[in-house]
Amino acid sequence: MAEPALSRVLVAGASGYAGALAAVLVDGHPYLELSGVTSRSYTGQRLDELFPHHRVPMVLEELDLDRHTEGVDAAIVAYPHGAAAQTVAALRERGLKVVDLSADFRLRDRATYEEWYVDHTAPELLDGAVYGLPERYRAELRGAELVANPGCFPTAAILALAPLAGHLADVVIDAKTGVSGAGRGATDKTHFVSVTENVTPYGVGRHRHMPEIDQELAAAGATGLVATFTPHLLPLDQGELLSCYATLREPMDVHGAFEAAYAHEPFVELVDRPPGVRDVRGTNLCRLHVHVDPRTHKVFVFAAIDNLWKGTSSQAIQNLNLMLGYEETTGIS
Numbered sequence: 290m291a292e293p294a295l296s297r298v299l300v301a302g303a304s305g306y307a308g309a310l311a312a313v314l315v316d317g318h319p320y321l322e323l324s325g326v327t328s329r330s331y332t333g334q335r336l337d338e339l340f341p342h343h344r345v346p347m348v349l350e351e352l353d354l355d356r357h358t359e360g361v362d363a364a365i366v367a368y369p370h371g372a373a374a375q376t377v378a379a380l381r382e383r384g385l386k387v388v389d390l391s392a393d394f395r396l397r398d399r400a401t402y403e404e405w406y407v408d409h410t411a412p413e414l415l416d417g418a419v420y421g422l423p424e425r426y427r428a429e430l431r432g433a434e435l436v437a438n439p440g441c442f443p444t445a446a447i448l449a450l451a452p453l454a455g456h457l458a459d460v461v462i463d464a465k466t467g468v469s470g471a472g473r474g475a476t477d478k479t480h481f482v483s484v485t486e487n488v489t490p491y492g493v494g495r496h497r498h499m500p501e502i503d504q505e506l507a508a509a510g511a512t513g514l515v516a517t518f519t520p521h522l523l524p525l526d527q528g529e530l531l532s533c534y535a536t537l538r539e540p541m542d543v544h545g546a547f548e549a550a551y552a553h554e555p556f557v558e559l560v561d562r563p564p565g566v567r568d569v570r571g572t573n574l575c576r577l578h579v580h581v582d583p584r585t586h587k588v589f590v591f592a593a594i595d596n597l598w599k600g601t602s603s604q605a606i607q608n609l610n611l612m613l614g615y616e617e618t619t620g621i622s
Contacts, residue, residue, distance in 0.1 A: 296362040296613050297324040299385070301352055301376060304328035304339060306469050307390050308367030310602040312336060313343045315365070318606065318620035320613075324361045327352040352376070358383040363613065365605050366390060370497075374411040377435065381414065386612050387435050388605045394418035394437035395501050405497050420505065421608040422447060423617065424554055430611040438608065439505075441470060441600025442498040442520060445531045447505045448557060448575045449592035452546040455510030459536040462502070462518040467525030467566070470596045484524045492520055527597050528566025533590040543581050543588055551577070555618050556599065556607070564593035571595060573603040573621040 298315045302308040303326035316323045326336055328349040336345045350357075358364075363386040366373050373391035380387050396402040399412045409415070419429045421436040422444060430436060439447070442464055450460060465488075468479040483489075502516050551557040556573045564576035572595060580589040594600050603621045610617050 293320050293615055295320055295322050296609075297322045297360060298609070299325050299327070299357050299361050299364040300367065301327045301357075301364055301380075302329075302367035302390075303336060304331040304334075304349055305367055306597055307601040308365070309336060309340045309343055309345075310597055311365045311367060311390070311605055312345050312347070314602060314606045314620060316345050320615055320619060321606075321609070323347065325350065325357050327357065354379050354383065358385055361385055363387065363609060365609070371407040371410075374409060374414075378411040378414060381435060386433070386609075388421065388438055388608050388612070389418075389435070390438045390601060390605060392437075392440065392497065392501070394435065395420060395439060395443075396504060398504075401500050401504075405500055421604065422505070423604075423607055423611060424448060424551075424557060425451065425505070425509070427611065427617075430608055432614070433608075433612050436608045436612060438601065438605050440498045440501055441466070441529055441594065441596040442496075442518070442531070443501045443505060444600050444604065445529055445575060445592040445594045446498075446502050446516070446518070446533065447509065449531055449533050449577060449590040450506060450535065451509040452550040453535055453537065453541075453543070453588060453590075454506050455512075456537045456539060456541050457506070457511050457514050457535055458538045460506075460514070460516050461534045462516055463532045463534075464518065464520040464529065465523050465531075466520055466529045466596055467523060467527045469527045470529065470600075479522070484522060487522075487524060489522045490519050491522055496520055525566065527595055528570060529594050529596040529600060530564070530566055531590075531592045533592070535588040535590065537586075537588060544579060547577065547579050563591040566593050566595070569593050569595050569599070571598060573599045573607060575599055 300312040303312045370392040374393040419433040421438045563578045578591045
């Protein structure tokens with residue numbers, strides 16, 4: 290059987306945590322060729338000098354749309370929300386398939402996006418964007434042109450709750466995350482002195498992932514549900530744990546629903562004890578533990594992911610594999 294053809298991939302915004310890891314994963318992929326890495330802040334530096342442990346000896350360049358897209362098949366855009374949309378539009382105009390790591394194309398409704406983020410600069414692309422959670426949208430992702438990579442919290446939350454979605458009366462999501470989730474440029478709440486030996490809630494009552502979680506739970510079958518969600522910052526470099534407490538509308542076979550949903554999913558593991566973030570570090574895995582509480586009759590679901598991997602960059606590779614026609618698990622574990 291012939292080997293699949295190589296695809297050339299640009300990583301725009303490779304100087305951030307997510308972009309740098311995406312570049313590493315593209316560089317190590319058997320069927321992807323890293324065509325270039327760009328940065329707005331670190332132009333002229335080598336990526337392996339900025340992140341020595343990543344070992345990608347390429348020079349970060351300022352993005353030149355004509356030069357960097359010539360002969361290139363796809364791009365991963367690792368820009369902040371609001372800054373990504375115009376670059377994504379320009380790349381699509383040049384025929385590249387794009388995985389966008391920002392929030393710019395995750396929310397299907399423009400008004401909702403603009404309420405929670407900024408004015409949208411490429412709203413004409415919203416209808417064609419596919420939400421990049423393969424466990425939910427695998428068929429749509431095959432051959433997709435533009436994929437909106439999910440947020441890290443919604444990735445874990447939707448995987449934890451989708452099997453229950455049509456039965457949910459209420460859900461409380463208590464999330465814990467490491468400081469890399471705030472991005473390379475964050476310096477205030479993620480400063481070592483503030484984070485060490487501390488646990489702090491943030492985004493209370495208005496975290497930007499809230500409408501994304503509600504949108505995708507509704508798409509999974511929830512009706513009239515607004516999830517209660519509060520994230521907490523922990524003194525970890527990476528890793529994410531969600532504890533979800535769900536009230537059901539009626540009794541159901543909870544464990545059977547999870548087994549049916551994830552029996553054939555390569556990157557979702559149902560485990561017999563609550564997972565920790567070390568269980569999934571440096572992997573594309575989501576580990577789930579489900580407990581039906583006999584005292585309260587609530588369903589507890591615990592979900593652990595690596596926020597930089599399944600929560601961002603390795604999920605981008607999972608999506609690229611589907612978009613480009615490769616085996617979904619290629620180049621990630």
